[in-house]
Amino acid sequence: MEDSELINLYWDRSENAISETDKKYGNYCRKISYNILYNIEDSQECVNDTYLNAWNAIPDDRPNIFSAYLGKITRNLSINIYNHKKAKKRGAGQVEIVLNELENIVASKNNIDREIEATLITETLNEFLWTLKKEYRIVFVRRYWYVDSIKDISRKMSISESKIKSILFRTRKKLKIYLEEEEIYL
Secondary structure (H helix, E strand, O other): OOHHHHHHHHHOOOOHHHHHHHHHHHHHHHHHHHHHHOOHHHHHHHHHHHHHHHHHHOOOOOOOOHHHHHHHHHHHHHHHHHHHHHHOOOOOOOHHHHHHHHOOOOOOHHHOOOOOOHHHHHHHHHHHHHHOOHHHHHHHHHHHOOOOOHHHHHHHHOOOHHHHHHHHHHHHHHHHHHHHHOOOOO
């Protein structure tokens, strides 16, 4: 089923919207959530909440790229669950590692002198990503958006783990320089 047809099911408040969405995007959303939470039950609950959020939002909001729309909802819900569990000294996964890798670029909330609008940061990050070679861009997004492990990225892209680490290291350095040139200090 095409995305436009799926969105129309939501728009029409059809009971089939969620089951059809799960058929097409269920594995995609579960993978995003599992990469963050490393817990099957929590991931499934998060995906169910994703569908509920989409159900509640779509009559007012008609997404352009449905997969990205669902992925963003899933990712945000998963990170919220992760943070909640971390606050209780529970949870595991790649999120902690990914955040540690970016800590030299993004300062803690306590060090932020001014608040920068999220849209400006998003636009700047998108501009930065388009300056990268396609391979670097894919590796960066797989790691920092989908929270894939180094091993998974290596396997999916048929590139050695050491090369993946090198690509990520160089890309983080470039990102830091790019943000500084754009006078964005996080």
